[in-house]
Amino acid sequence: MNLTLTTASTMAFPLALIILNHLITSNNQNLEKLSPYECGFSPLENARLPFSLQFFLIAIFFLLFDLEIALLLPVPWGLNNTTLMWxxxxxxxxxLGLLYEWSQGALDWAK
Structure with a gap:
């Protein structure tokens, strides 16, 4: 009895939410909603438009420091002299890389 009630409630609750979502939401479609959106560029214009390279610089910095966090996360569990050195x-x-980029002016937004 308990398993049947649990199964029925776990199936009924999401179904009720889906039905409620369809009843509450409005379906106002206009030209802006129906147009394709791709990475902030209009798909109907020239694909060879100039773009900001600073976006890619920020993305690379994010990946570098995200990788640093992933590499340094297990350090407290294996802290010894070799681990501390690495x-x-x-x-x-x-x-040093960040300071070099900063000194070369690669991080200046207002060029």
Whole structure:
């Protein structure tokens, strides 16, 4: 009895939410909603438009520091002299790279 009630409730609750969603939402379709949207560029214009390279610079920085977090996450569990040396080497290299990019003006938005 308990398994049947649990199965019925787990099937009825999402079904009720789906039906409620269809009843509450409005279906106002206009030209803006029906037009395709692709990465902020209009698909009807020239595909060779110039774009900001700073977007890609920020994306690369995000990937670098995201990778740094992934590499440094297990450090507290394996903290010894070798691990500490590799951790400090990684942090120093990334910091030196960031300072170099900063000194070259690659991070200036208003050029």
């Amino acid at each position: 951790m400090l080497t990684l942090i120093i290299l990334l910091t």
